[in-house]
Amino acid sequence: MCVRLRALLDAPDLRLRLLTGGSHLDRAVRWVYTTDLPDPRRYLTGGELVLTGMLWRHDPADSAAFVAAVADGGIAALAAGYADNEAQSVPDDLIEECRRHDVVLFEVPPDVSFATVTERVVRAVTEGRPGADEERWRDRLHALVATGAGPDEMCTLLTDRTGADCMVLSATGRRIAGADTLADDDRRGLARRYLSAEPLPTTVRLRTDRYALLPVSPRQPRIAGWCLAVAGDLDTDDPAVRGPIGEVCTLLALEWSRQEEARQVADRQGAQLVRLAGSDSAAPADIASRLQVAGFAPDEPIAVVVAAAAGGTPLTALLHEICAGAPDPSLVTGVDGEAVAIVAAGIDRFGELVEHIRTGAEALRPGLSGARVGIGVAAASACAAGLHGALEEARAVRRLGEHRPGQVRVADSGELSSHGLLLATVPDELRRSYTDRLLGPLVAYDAAHRTDLIATLEAFLDCDGSWTRCAARLHLHVNTLRYRIGRIERLTGRDLSTFAGRVDLYLALKLA
Structure with a gap:
């Protein structure tokens, strides 16, 4: 099912105001997506109502870039608004860009939440299934959206619907949500098949069980995205199975996008810290202040990880995934073609961290499409005082490690004292x-x-x-x-x- 833009405009509880695109009100809305990314097109599949609070806008040029991106993504319409701020309205430059790109633009009143609009769209596009079971399923699906439920609740709903255990896995096999029934090695095995299978979805056998592996969103890079693993001999081509799985995958994709946007906000803050730490003229007090904002104590020991690769490898996402399974908190960001992670790991755990990074990088190798990745790891005994040196050292060992054979090469600062690493640089x-x-x-x-x-x-x-x-x-x-x-x-x-x-x-x- 779908909902027409005209129906949303006429909904008395939404009170949307049409700003541009009045000739396209019969356009169908396939789904709804909320974003404040300056360029969200990689998360769009076409036909969405895109909701935005315009946090990405700092000047008129930002409106031009944002509207060009969503227009290229094939959206049904754009709905913009400043929550709880009656003094602000949609800026003229955004209206003009929507008019220029022939994008339908609504203004959302400040007292109408995006959650209300989202629930209305989800309810409309999932209506029309006959039967009491379908009605209960639809009500529970709407409740998930209305309450902002997380991935675990989504997996529980799908298990109740299909009778099959399901889980959401990351590209390294981390369990994001769902059934906790598999050993670590089994989850990593499913993740390897997810990274290498062509095409998806696919069905794999794990010992005596079968699992259907589906990408949560086909537009996500596999090494950065989530995989839905559903146990049993389900026929994913059966509409009675494919429908609920597809709807839950859509909700999971929205949750992934929400988390990804939060990470990107942290990435931008981290990039400022890394650039400051990389400057020879940076004052230690300034570095210490930014470290505290990022959640690090100025005098705690840290490790710095630097990754680089050729081609279009999503480096920051790769390093995020590698560090996500580490026991210590980390900040990951992308800076000038590199991905950099600051990890709160003590010197006594440095070797354990290096081994974790090697294992994680190797686990992601099937998803690198032949690209070579170099990673350098260095330690500092005091965060604020040693960050600059650790950053330079990690970059140095990463460059030295690039001369080693293999697709994924991890080197650490302990190897700087080894002649073997230096010999590897000889042409x-x-x-x-x-x-x-x-x-x-x-x-x-x-x-x-x-x-x-x-x-x-x-x-x-x-x-x-x-x-x-x-x-x-x-x-x-x-x-x-x-x-x-x-x-x-x-x-x-x-x-x-x-x-x-x-x-x-x-x-x-x-x-x-």
């Missing part, structure tokens, strides 16, 4: 040139004479140049070992009795 062409020059003669000699000079060199260096220990390891007489080392020195031009000679050949072996 491939220089690596080949160096190893060929030093080790090439040994490889050729071994191939021609069926000897083991490379293995002998590795053992000699591993034994710190000890003749007796190396000879014992290789089951050789010491004189035989001395003969082989002499041959290595002549072929490579390096003196293995010197520190410099050993370092040259050690690095060549590590680079090979």
